[in-house]
Amino acid sequence: MGDGRHLLTIGQLARYAGVTIKAVRVYHDRGLLPEPPRDESGYRRYAPEHAVRLVKIRTLAEAGVPLARIGELLGSGAERLAAAIDEIDRELRRRAVAIDRTRQRLAQLQGGDRLFVSAEAAGYLDRLREIGVSERTILVERDLWILMRSAAPGPAAEWLTDKAAAVTDPEFCALYLDYDAAFDWSPDDPRLPELAERTRRWFAARPQRATAAGPPDPAAARLAAVTAAAYSPAWIRIAELSAA
Numbered sequence: 482m483g484d485g486r487h488l489l490t491i492g493q494l495a496r497y498a499g500v501t502i503k504a505v506r507v508y509h510d511r512g513l514l515p516e517p518p519r520d521e522s523g524y525r526r527y528a529p530e531h532a533v534r535l536v537k538i539r540t541l542a543e544a545g546v547p548l549a550r551i552g553e554l555l556g557s558g559a560e561r562l563a564a565a566i567d568e569i570d571r572e573l574r575r576r577a578v579a580i581d582r583t584r585q586r587l588a589q590l591q592g593g594d595r596l597f598v599s600a601e602a603a604g605y606l607d608r609l610r611e612i613g614v615s616e617r618t619i620l621v622e623r624d625l626w627i628l629m630r631s632a633a634p635g636p637a638a639e640w641l642t643d644k645a646a647a648v649t650d651p652e653f654c655a656l657y658l659d660y661d662a663a664f665d666w667s668p669d670d671p672r673l674p675e676l677a678e679r680t681r682r683w684f685a686a687r688p689q690r691a692t693a694a695g696p697p698d699p700a701a702a703r704l705a706a707v708t709a710a711a712y713s714p715a716w717i718r719i720a721e722l723s724a725a
Contacts, residue, residue: 609648
């Protein structure tokens with residue numbers, strides 16, 4: 482390996498190659514860089530050829546070549562090396578496309594509800610925010626629309642049309658805000674019957690909407706009921722009183 486004056490400690494080797502000592506040890510463990518024996522003082526001493534190989538490893542790693550492929554490439558001829566680099570480049574391009582898609586979805590997340598529900602449902606939820614409905618109740622609505630869109634997209638679209646029309650009615654908005662306030666009430670709260678009666682009267686005065694006030698089919702109705710029950714027993718009690 483030559484005169485000891487030309488040998489390097491692991492720290493010197495790492496500095497010359499522009500890597501960390503930890504990286505050198507990783508390359509040893511992966512079999513990419515031969516590990517020299519220890520000298521009489523118990524230290525490993527590296528020759529210039531170690532530094533040259535380490536620079537090659539660093540260059541390939543920084544280019545995006547997986548460590549599992551670097552050993553193969555270092556032992557390849559020029560033609561095989563070029564073919565392997567082309568293959569790795571194609572894989573990196575595929576990964577870049579996937580990363581770009583992920584970034585687009587992350588950007589959509591900044592749009593809030595629109596990642597999970599239709600644009601129409603997101604607009605409806607925004608309208609609820611405008612009239613003062615709590616974010617807690619809006620999240621309940623959003624969860625319902627997520628489930629409805631997946632389980633019953635046709636009925637969900639019809640129901641959404643009716644609710645979007647209803648939220649333009651000041652009386653409905655006032656009723657909705659009272660529902661919002663009742664979220665945490667006990668099912669036995671004495672205020673519930675009056676709220677249920679107002680609900681019944683509102684629907685009775687609007688027969689066109691009354692048929693669409695709940696989801697348009699039994700399966701969707703069950704889904705809506707189960708979703709609401711999971712959040713507010715008081716709401717379920719209001720529905721029972723309104724039906725009675």
